[in-house]
Amino acid sequence: MPSRLQAELKQGKPFASPEHEAILSIARTASVLEHGVIEALKPHGITPTQYNVLRILRGAGKEGLCRNAVRDRLVARVPDATRLLDRLAEAGLVARDRDAPDRRYVTTRITLAGLDLLARLDQPITQLHRRQLGRLGARKLGTLIDLLAEVRGAAAPAE
């Protein structure tokens, strides 16, 4: 029986190795899930990365975070956090101040408008996530989370 992924990608030949199939499965799954998030966020005018930033800044609270701290907390690395924050600032969702003792740092904080947007998004996004993988149940989700952590540990060893 051909694998499910093979069918999804309309591929005739089987995969070269379990490793290869796993890599493609992870990439494919991430792409499918992100597409759902993109669609859910689109009416609100933000991207998944921007949403991620807003959540990070909400978590950071009133103290805010400097640019590199935000960048390092992002799920996917971005090489240009400055302009990512520029766009959020332009939209009024974050505010920046060079008010740290070390004047190289620029502190970014989420604004009331940003908090308001997140508040409106919390429920739909939670529901989306539940729809996307609520069927698996806590046990399988736990297994999945552990396996993925193990993958990352092997892929990017030592810290």
Next chain:
Amino acid sequence: MPSRLQAELKQGKPFASPEHEAILSIARTASVLEHGVIEALKPHGITPTQYNVLRILRGAGKEGLCRNAVRDRLVARVPDATRLLDRLAEAGLVARDRDAPDRRYVTTRITLAGLDLLARLDQPITQLHRRQLGRLGARKLGTLIDLLAEVRGAAAPAE
């Protein structure tokens, strides 16, 4: 004990739900793995998406595939397959001909230069994949592949 992902993202608070942590885990893992592939391909001047296209066209063989067939086989959806193929054609890695009976179709085939590039990449990429997740072993990889297929089945139901 805070989860591994929490530590990676320097996040203080625990995740809102297992679903949320799973979503972020998948996205994070895909990002980490892709970064490795990007670095491996960079010296050869192609991106993971372009590499994906070349592998698809090698698999299609002499008959080639039309633009939309290539697009539908890609792991991550791209909304502009025309110019993706443009760039590969410019690099001499694929060739296109409007030679199908239905003259709307443009058949794309991998060139000798494309096959040669893939031949040079096969071993390093296989080794990279083994390094990235060879440690898990066949059993865990199988579990991971199955769980991810189940996620995609739930996230994009019915076909």
Next chain:
DNA sequence: TGCAGATAGATGTTATAACACGTATAATTC
């Protein structure tokens, strides 16, 4: 035949990603 709709693909435009380089402030070294 001739026309409406569907399909395959190209093109124009804007936004964002990616990369290299530049500037300001702080820490370190002598």
Next chain:
DNA sequence: GAATTATACGTGTTATAACATCTATCTGCA
């Protein structure tokens, strides 16, 4: 304490992604 190095951030530029719209070809049906 002056010069050097390191860090944090910004800017300029190019390539690619994303979106809408357009043209060419085919299909089905009157």
